Amino acid sequence: MTNTPDMTELADKIRAGDRRALARAITLVESARADHRQQATALLQALGRDRQALRIGLSGTPGVGKSTFIEAFGLMLTGQGKRVAVLAVDPSSARTGGSILGDKTRMEQLSRDPRAFIRPSPSQSQMGGVARRTREAVALCEAAGFDVVLIETVGVGQSETMVSGMVDLFVLLIAPAGGDELQGVKRGIMEMADLILVNKADGDLKPTARRTQADYAGALRLLRRRPQDPEGIPKALCVSAVTGEGLATAWDEIAGLAAWRQTQGHWDNTRAEQALGWFAEEVRLQLMARLAADPALKGGVRALEQEVAEGRLSPAAAAARALGALDQG
């Protein structure tokens, strides 16, 4: 970093709650251009980290009614005077391809709510990039003073692991199902869940939803309690985004767990650990970016990866060569 660009004006606007400034800043952190990266880094530094939102990761496979849930849940929160930001993460962004229309039409009322801010997932790129810009977008929303930042993922697994590394709480939304329809949860995701919500617990599906809830509650009982969980967490509850039933209870669970973790110190510890993890990841990303900046080096790294994947070169030897190339570069 030579002379860092001055980002104080944009930072002030964001902290003042200027939505267009926030949107512009998110576009900035989404850019991979070297000068944009530098500005983004300066901006985040200028914004500081004194404001914290409750970061909630929300996962659910297509069809569980995620959009309807976020719309209903978000409107309930804004109705209580809370400011809610919704960020969508979809690395395999076949869905909306990052079109704003996509997500906004999915949550029509919420997107018109002055207390809400909805940001669709940008068009696809490699996970490292998605992880970085998502967590930076979250940091921007926190600096903008939102009370709740909902990070929506599509239940493909990889993105959940990434998101669970940047949230305070992870909510898993599932659909009522019985017998063979079960097996709905991608491996690894249930483990991250701080709360499992069986959606569509209304009308004819209500009994099925209750059975599904009982199934998951049973499965969760087989897991050991984590230090950051009070007695009886994680829970499995029934909700209905349509009737609104269970939404308030779900929020009480979330708020209660967050409060408990704050008083116990788990909240700060987790955030500190997450930040250190990002630091290590940033070192790797920025080093790779340097290597990629030089066409010769870039080709070199690709070649090294090829050799490693084919087992012709050990990871340690390949890494040593990559760093060696960096010195000459």
Added chain:
Amino acid sequence: MTNTPDMTELADKIRAGDRRALARAITLVESARADHRQQATALLQALGRDRQALRIGLSGTPGVGKSTFIEAFGLMLTGQGKRVAVLAVDPSSARTGGSILGDKTRMEQLSRDPRAFIRPSPSQSQMGGVARRTREAVALCEAAGFDVVLIETVGVGQSETMVSGMVDLFVLLIAPAGGDELQGVKRGIMEMADLILVNKADGDLKPTARRTQADYAGALRLLRRRPQDPEGIPKALCVSAVTGEGLATAWDEIAGLAAWRQTQGHWDNTRAEQALGWFAEEVRLQLMARLAADPALKGGVRALEQEVAEGRLSPAAAAARALGALDQG
């Protein structure tokens, strides 16, 4: 890397099955000394990757009878003429502190078996180091021509995640339990399991073991099948390390799953992915090692980590400074 040390002689001895050479080589990869790292890297390169063992991760909390299981399971395999290596991973190595006696007395018969090789966990160090030397020790055992490499972990969570990134199969060993005794499995571990074995399914505990097996089988049914799993995987089975009941079946399941994944191409894909992951990790480790080599830089990185953890510096900015320091260093 300047002039790479010649490791062909040691490599030849290892490939010839010289156990003392193997033990010496593992001690070498366990060393953090810069010149040792260089030799280790050269050795692994000289050994190549043409030999593959079936890498099995085995996890279970203290008390499930892990040692007794490995002893019985290992002796069954060596009895079939297979060569078995056992590596213990225990980052929180309060247990044996890496004393050879510790692990060898835990598996007395197996440790005297000429077809078996038991390597205790080295004394504790940070996870990055543990991960590197464990996967390098595994590579050494493969080059030494072992058919099966068992990597034992202690069920503390973090080490399982690490080990699952370097094995072909992950086996979770649990003890019979009912009602409140359940909650035995650390979150995240059940998700990695390709096979769950309820141990101690003998005598009075047999009925309890069957119930526990049914509980886990039920929980596993809630998980979606992964592409690398055939129908009905993962399974939960009962075994008894004491009577030997179920051990043969457990091996058939493991061998069958491994064979299926090989024919489907998942085996090679997984190994390639794992190798690429290690490459990225090695780049980070070696970069950190460079920074640590210079006392001034080392202090600098510590200070940066502190600022990141306290939220005074963004991970991206900290990483940029760390890399900047590298350039001056």
